Amino acid sequence: MAFSITMLAWSLLEFGQSLGTDLQHSLKAIQWGTDYLLKATSVPGFVFAQVGDPYGDHNCWERPEDMDTPRTPYAVSKEFPGSEVSAEIAAALAASSMVFRPINRGYSARLLKRARMVNGDKYRGSYNDSLGPWACPFYCDYSGYQDELVWGAAWLLRATKAPYYRNYVLANIQNLDKSSSFAEFGWDTKHAGINLIKSQTPEPFITNADKFVCSVLPESPTISVSYSPGGLLIKPGGSNLQHATALSFLLLVYSRPLSKDSRVIHCGNVVATPARLIQVARSQVDYILGSNPLNMSYMVGYGEKFPERIHHRGSSLPSITQHPQHIDCTGGATYFYTNNPNPNLLTGAVVGGPDIKDSYGDSRADFAHSEPTTYINAPLVGLLAYFKSH
Template sequence: MMMVVNVANSHDYGEALTKSLLFFEGQRSGKLPPSQRITWRKDSALLDGFDLHVDLVGGYYDAEDNVKFHFPMAYTTTMLAWGVLEFGEFMGSDLQHAYEAIRWATDYFLKATSVPGVVYAQVGDPYGDHKCWERPEDMDTPRTTYAVTENKPGSEVSAEIAAALAASSMVFYGFDRRYSKLLLRRASRVFLFADKFRGSYKDGLGPAVCPFYCSGNGYQDELIWAAAWLHKATKATYYWNYVTRNIHSVDSVFAEFGWDAKHAGINILLSKVIMSMHSFYFVLDSSLFRPNADKFVCSVLPESPTKSVTYSPGGLLFKQGGSNMQHATALSFLLIVYSRYLYGHGNISIVHCDNVAVKPSRLIQVAKGQVDYILGNNPSGMSYMVGYGNKFPRYIHHRGSSLPSIDQHPEHINCDEGRSYFASNQPNPNLLIGAIVGGPDINDSYNDSRADFAHSEPTTYINAPVVGILAYFKSVMGRVEIG
């Protein structure tokens, strides 16, 4: 049996995949390995954790700044792992780089969860950091370490780290069993900590995390998200029972998915369990997850009478707030994953949005429209991935990219000196290959300006979902997919 997918050879998805993974090397913090391919980046933040006598060297910078925010870093890791689990077979030589991108994060999260009863949630004072425009290699702002504990809990950040470790444990299971088991054991321990000592880290850490990455919708969705991944990794009924017992405490929103909201991701991930007739869970409660996964589709598809997102005239999916590309990539990832789950399930593979019947192939078409828009099929004819195509953003809101590299300017550039480079009318001297920026406005207009950070700033959580998307389209480009 085959699902025919009409995929034109409009873009080199393999090239874009390679570059999307290169971006993560540009975001590395810590001691860089000899295999580092973004060579204008150098070692940085080699004393992180020193203030609390713990080793927190490594991990990723989330965006343009030099703070390590563990909440979005963990979501990024979960999405990279999910992408490999779903689409790793299509990645070819880039699969090894995907493993490396995940392990750079999981090695770090093992450090961040090494002390029982403590989860390190952030490194770097965001206020001191954001006052400066410095290369990560030069930064001299406070590297304050922030932790959540039993007395100052942070269930959302702890649970997301547990989800990342659980998902990643499956990635490494086939070829590094010892490391996989270590990740899974740690995921279980961190989840229990997150669940037992409940509370939001915005209350315990306050201004350190807000308004930067404070959770706007609570921590319950992260707890269920982590339990869902632990169930997927272990098949233990304890985690399934946890999910089904607590799922009704989460608000019924269907098009929300990203670093702060896991609702649609939970429904898509667990719909596969429900749709499997060979699973006793199906008999248990077939009303769970699948109907809400269908509602997610109906909330996103352009022709759906119940859609809750908007589209630009050029076809880009839009939700309120800055850094809009995070929604286009994350929701497109879910559409592709769900279409593959749906395929092969007979009549239940059709999604009904009131009177509109939607086949799995339509989900693929919508996702393809988004990734093609990002890569250049848009009114501006601009690729929003740095280094892909002939026309792409040259003035991205990113310190390391906008300041001269250590190779070109070995002398220290202090906090105030960096401002002249920020204000320069010259393009960024260092290409952050593969970075996807926040993107154009609702009218498809993009101002290539460092100052316009809502549109010109790249983030790890924009890029993470697109890795799997690009691997999928690389696999089906110009042919049919074998079901």
């Protein structure tokens, strides 16, 4: 959730002027998240990272209104640190404080004050070690916590301009993995995002930001991602559209300073112009919305053909209006295994997407491809805002 809020806020900071009447909806979505994060950090010395046992919750298929699994809260603290989740919350609150600053200075100040308090650096350690028995394997951190610490500090620097955070980023960027992680960006790994936020700063940020671009462009000799025959960016693992939206967002964001400085990127003998970055980002958005071999939109409710059997409890189970009786933990199995379309449209949700051969089975059980997530949608907000006006 924290990463999703960071990306929604970044979307508005970059492209909010293009949202028009949808701006208010985006602000409401961000505040829903930041209000929760404020509650999760309201007890001094604790950051509540998770509510509920993931094993119990995953084993049940029931409506939110019927949930009867334990709502056990899990927190990180001085004794049981969790720098990843604390620093990502700090990033979300700092970025959101900038969004609300022109319209609600009091709320903005509250967000920024809390971001400074929970940045995760004072008590360093991975929440894998503190909460691993409950968080893993579903929500493990696989890239370490150093990237989140720098990511959180980078957003605090952007929000405050305080020299302390600038010095912190420059001192701690050396702690990040020196391998190909410059090309990684998502809810777990922040390297490429850090380099783009800091791309107006001297080395190593500009070099790494350029290397990121060269790792994504289809024609680059140093490409590190794959593309399906239909043109979709592919990386290993499930929920692939998270990569298509997040990396496309970064390409679009980076095209702006490149254009301003009249600069191009050299990927070996390939020259990448700002317009080419925008073109690649646009191709991914178009693919998601239906310009693909299946002529299928991967956004629920958009277009004539879209996923109808998404891996989502509230969407797949009958509404309280239609079925007021309680549906218990195992009672939803019938609805899970049916081949019938979901009765409730989760309009706007983007699923994990097709495989590397552009195939999509539209199976509720195939969660790696049919599950929608907030971290797929969040970067798409900025992309759609831009392309709406361009």
